[in-house]
Amino acid sequence: MIYEILLATLGGLGLFLFGMHLMSDALQKIAGSGLRRILEKLTTNRVVAVLAGTAITAIIQSSSATTVMTVGLVNAGLMSLQQALGIILGANIGTTVTAQIVAFKLTDIALPLVGIGTFMKILSKREKVRYWGDFLLGFGLLFYGMLVMQGGVMPLRDAPWVCDIFVHFSTIPVLGVLVGAVMTMIFQSSSATVGLVIALATTGVVDFPGAAALVLGDNIGTTITANLAAIGTNVSAKRVARAHFIFNFFGVCVMLLIFPYFVQFVDYLTPGDPMQMAEAGALPYAARHVANLHTLFNVTNCMLFLPIMGVLGWVASLITPGEEKPRVFRLETLVPTIFETPSFALDEARQELDYMGNEVFKMLSAAEKPLLENKETEKFLEEIDKTENIVDSLQKEINTYLTELSRNSITEKQSREVFSMLQIVSNLERIGDHCESIGKLCKRRNEFNLDFSEEGRKELSLIYHHTQMFLKTVVDAITDTPDDLMEQVQSFEPKLNAMRWEMRIKHMERLKTAKCHADAGLIFIDILTSFEKIGDHAYNIAESLSGLTLGGSRELRYAAV
Template identity: 35%
Template sequence: MNEKIQIIFGLLGGLAVFIYGMNMMSECLQKAAGDKMKSILALLTKNPLLGVLAGALTTAVLQSSSATTVMAIGFVSAGLMNLPQAISIIFGANIGTTMTAQIIAFKISDYIYVIIFIGFLISFVTKSEKVKSIGQTIFAFGLLFLGIETMGDVMKPLASSPVFTDLIGRVAHIPVLGVAVGTFMTLVVQSSSATIAVLQNFASQPGPDGVTSILGLAGAIPILLGDNIGTTITALLASIGQSKDAKRTAVAHCIFNISGCFLFIWFVKPFAALIQNISPKGPEIEAISRQIANAHTVFNITMTLIWVCLIKLMVKIVMTLIPDGKKGVEDPGSPIYLDENIISQPAAALQLVAKEIFRMSDQVGDILKKTIELVKNEEVKSIDGLKENGEQVERLGKCITEYLAALFSSGSLTEQQAAQTASLMCVLSDVERMGTLSVEMAECMLERSDRKYKYTPEAMDELQKSLKVLNKMFCDSLKALQGDDGIEPGKMMKRKDKLLDLDIKMRKAHIERVNKGKCKASLTAPFTNILHLIDRMGNSCINLADVVESGTSMKYFMLEEK
């Protein structure tokens, strides 16, 4: 094979192994961390410093600033956090992503295959899901370094090529060109960690003298700055079709990195000298990988310290660039919290699902109240509005179900998260059923009007009492799901018994009225149907209470806000 083609395929193959290893490590780390992700995200408060810490920790776990940024965009779009919180998260993500470069700077080429074997052995032998995830993380960690080693091996012939060294010399002496190269590389690869790894590996190749780096730290820093600009494209793509605040969050990410590039580009040589002084000493080709990692860390920490003090200014800038404009009409039947981009982060996606289910439960609560009013006032003109509300709930329930199905099929759920997802599907099913049965009851009242059924005042009073008990059961079951300690799920069963007693009394009273000639016998079937609907709705409320008693609280899925 031609040497040039062999170098190209070697670079592409090594890069593919590296990116695959990095993505696999990110996914397995997330599975191993499980619901600790929620604890990290719970650090979110109005304090920007804690937001920075949360962003840094989340990125350190996910090993991807893009994943954290996309998650923050999803949360701000869903209303789970405000714009300043999301911006502070992104500041922290830029610090957290430097961890990858620091890890790559370690020279562990002699232990790569040992690490791969140990990781494979742990994941192959163990039956525990968490331990298996740890083993796969170690295996992916080894693959990551195998990709780096492969790229390093094929880069060695390039160091002796006069044409290539001349090209690199131009890049090293023209910082703007270096920034353009770094930006383009990251735009193509869609991973700043991958392009920085390539940069570290390439800079470690010796120049013509065999001692100094072919690129040098001063030549590597502009490319590093370009890598930071290129990674913002992921956030911009994730914000397409999202809310105004989501777009502002993505723009804030761009401003952070672009402003940093404009600031540091004028001080490349002094900055390189500073990094060399604070980094381990030794031959340049051996120390430069760590120097690049340190430059990456110092750059992001410095810019974070600057912007975290100016976070209000950042908010004003992005608000000016993307003004509010006219608010569109919200479609009750369409989800406003679900975000397809963060399905790969189940800990975050489940929180959005919980938020959407609560939104749907509010709609169902309104339908139930309107049904009670319809029964009380015997006003059937509002039936068309109730039917439309029921259809909206049905459409929304379908969207949430499809989202949960996508979560299941993503393969990124742990056993615990799969159980939580199943619980959410049960909650969704019963809440949706409450809405459907409420509309059916309203239709029964419409049928009564059309056929000129006339229930006695006693029957209507008893019916209203049952509906009031039912409404109280539904409201309390939702409060219990939200983690209200004042609601005891055990009391729900007592209310169900009360509902059953009312049902029995109403059936007996109806038969007595028929026998006495106060009610027509033809009313028995429609009246019994209404009682059956109330009984089924009571069962759905009990099902919601059972979910709480089984240890699932919807509050568990929500971000803790102070």
């Protein structure tokens, strides 16, 4: 008997979790990268931040995804601690929507939804229709999993030893809180724990006060997700995760102090008797009582902490001391759960790509004085060497991250974005190599005490500033790509190529008239070639970015190395 109960309960829980995962994954793919932009923009004040966190979590059905996104935004410096606290308070409320949905008795339509969703997924050629099919399939599996769980745990209510265990959760609610917290830490899903509690409550295995204690514990256990996501992040991101634990933990402590009154209040607000048994042997009102308790706790907790968010931030800072460290390679420190939200994972990669682009642009900008004024060459070479090492490490880091991301469940559009980003990384690294080549050419010029003619220096200044402006336009477009990027860069590359050929011809004329030294001339030609190569790679990056913006595949033009 125990074996059958265990199999049915675990099987039902597995279907429930799988259904939730399908739903969340489908909704995130449908919503796309707009979720992160909403989080970035709708956090102007604490109330708006709470509403944004509630709405997004209710839409994607995953508080874990919201908290991971929030920690990532803080780590990237795009969101303050106070804004993040509002988002996570809202996520706590948003995650209770799952329990409210589960409390509806929709098990009769579970299997039809599975069938409809499966046919939509298999037969449709349109990507979005297939995602909606995934959503319906997940929705159906979630309710069918609940049905299987309820059938699995039903025999437990007739087992005296089980009743003896669960009765302690009513008389000693702290015990129920501990069990609920451990269950959520194991499942890594607060909704799964609440779903199991609803199954136990509707079959009469646990009474309403005992279920309430388990749900309160679930709210502590769910904070493990944010703390896992904060591993390896900066101090501010760690403080967000600690604050999540603090307000859930203290909220539960407050509720434990008034536990009997809180349970009675929820019972008063919710129609029906949670212990009233129907003819089929189920308790029809228990599910809504559990769901309402879950929602009411998180709404009350939010109202308690919203006015004192500044104090909450101060406490989080107190228990997480430390100063901001110099920037590290962030993608290496992100936990694997980031890949469960591909749209956010891609945004993180784009942020790192932007950092790499700016480092490469710094390399080119640092060449101005050594190249045009013959000054600070040694300082330039040191900076180039240091930055080149950073760029090489970034290339390895981003490539590894994107390769790992591509192995997860991503859309066709996201797959194209990954490919385009890999091309951009390669081109940025090559630009860094050409900047390094310019540095070595400047060093060789100094070692042999060579100089260019006045006309040559003017020409170098023209092509340098033109290339610098070209690269700046492309790098600025990495995080916010304008629709007319290709129109902007169309004038840069042809002009750069024309400048190079014109300057080569003029240089040959100067060599004939002995206005320029032959050895200096070789260096001059090599520098012109480096600028042309930088322009080629910058144009390739613009093509890749335009492909990303249009969401279509664009044939990439490979520059000669």
